[in-house]
Amino acid sequence: MTDxxxxxxxxxxxxAPIERLGGKCAxxxxxxxxGMPVPPGFAVTTDAYTSxxxxxxxxxxxxxxxxxxxxxxxxxxxxxxARIREEIQQxxxxxxxxxxxTAAYDRLQSRFExxxxxxxxxxxxxxxLPDASFAGQQDTYLWLVGRDEVAEHVRRCWASLYTSRAVxxxxxxxxxxxxxxxxxxxxxxxxxxxxxxxxxxxxxxxDRSTIVIDxxxxxxxxxxxxxxxxxxxxxxxxxxxxxxxxxxxxHIELIPDVTARxxxxxxxxxxxxxxxxxxxxxxxxxxGMAKRAERHFGCPQDIEWAIxxxxxxxxxLLLLQSRPETVWSTxxxxxxxxxxxxxxxxxxxxxxxxxxx
Numbered sequence: 001m002t003d004x005x006x007x008x009x010x011x012x013x014x015x016a017p018i019e020r021l022g023g024k025c026a027x028x029x030x031x032x033x034x035g036m037p038v039p040p041g042f043a044v045t046t047d048a049y050t051s052x053x054x055x056x057x058x059x060x061x062x063x064x065x066x067x068x069x070x071x072x073x074x075x076x077x078x079x080x081x082a083r084i085r086e087e088i089q090q091x092x093x094x095x096x097x098x099x100x101x102t103a104a105y106d107r108l109q110s111r112f113e114x115x116x117x118x119x120x121x122x123x124x125x126x127x128x129l130p131d132a133s134f135a136g137q138q139d140t141y142l143w144l145v146g147r148d149e150v151a152e153h154v155r156r157c158w159a160s161l162y163t164s165r166a167v168x169x170x171x172x173x174x175x176x177x178x179x180x181x182x183x184x185x186x187x188x189x190x191x192x193x194x195x196x197x198x199x200x201x202x203x204x205x206x207d208r209s210t211i212v213i214d215x216x217x218x219x220x221x222x223x224x225x226x227x228x229x230x231x232x233x234x235x236x237x238x239x240x241x242x243x244x245x246x247x248x249x250x251h252i253e254l255i256p257d258v259t260a261r262x263x264x265x266x267x268x269x270x271x272x273x274x275x276x277x278x279x280x281x282x283x284x285x286x287x288g289m290a291k292r293a294e295r296h297f298g299c300p301q302d303i304e305w306a307i308x309x310x311x312x313x314x315x316x317l318l319l320l321q322s323r324p325e326t327v328w329s330t331x332x333x334x335x336x337x338x339x340x341x342x343x344x345x346x347x348x349x350x351x352x353x354x355x356x357x
Contacts, residue, residue: 052097211287
């Protein structure tokens, strides 16, 4: 374990406080400590964000601008949001933060033979809590290469605390801006052949005897955003076998473009659209990993997972995120048995319902 104030590696031992790591990074530290297959990375802690806004004077600007918002005036919210994000992205980052970030980035890259692309994901202190899901409210950036590029996108994640949708979400849910902070996950990028989400209950009816998986080709962001109709699989929670399924028309996939040093949308050829993106064995592995996450955290989970094409079979299923399910699991009388029928991409519908899309 290091003495760093601004950095916390996922595989460092010790507590994982949300107030320092945000919901996403705290979960990744916990999952890594539990032996789950989490890609390596580190958190830029909330201490870094707090030091940045206080040292540069942005904190006072944010307070003044938020006080001027007229909540029912969309134009007012958009204007304030844009001004705050511009202030965050233009102020210089203090040298102490820059030095710790540089050392952490170099340490992470030293684990690989060549410089590895990374994902940069926001991790707000109020996200992924049982009574408020911030899924999709802040930003994620994929397939970033180079220390300077990654550092700039960490700053963009800080700024995403004040997107219009995030500001409106907090207003609608009476979540105060005072004390709000942001950690950022910097994590080795996964080269996903197949990816998606899974819930350890049925999001259409709350049935906790079922695991529901949405899966599609390529990176899982298209599943989470609802841009593709994924394969929707119902899995018996005890036997880990498929009990019902719908094969979605997975017409596009998000894949890395090494030449462009980024990711691109690619049309999926017709023959792959009509087949399931997970084998029976892979379905069982995904469902089993979801169960492990639920057992570890002690409540129903909504996980993001991927199968990395660059890793050998048996080592290629990775856990990218696990957060509490926030709709059915908080109800006192959640159903425990199945009801008939399910909707296509029911997980995506549930996620969108949580964030009010």
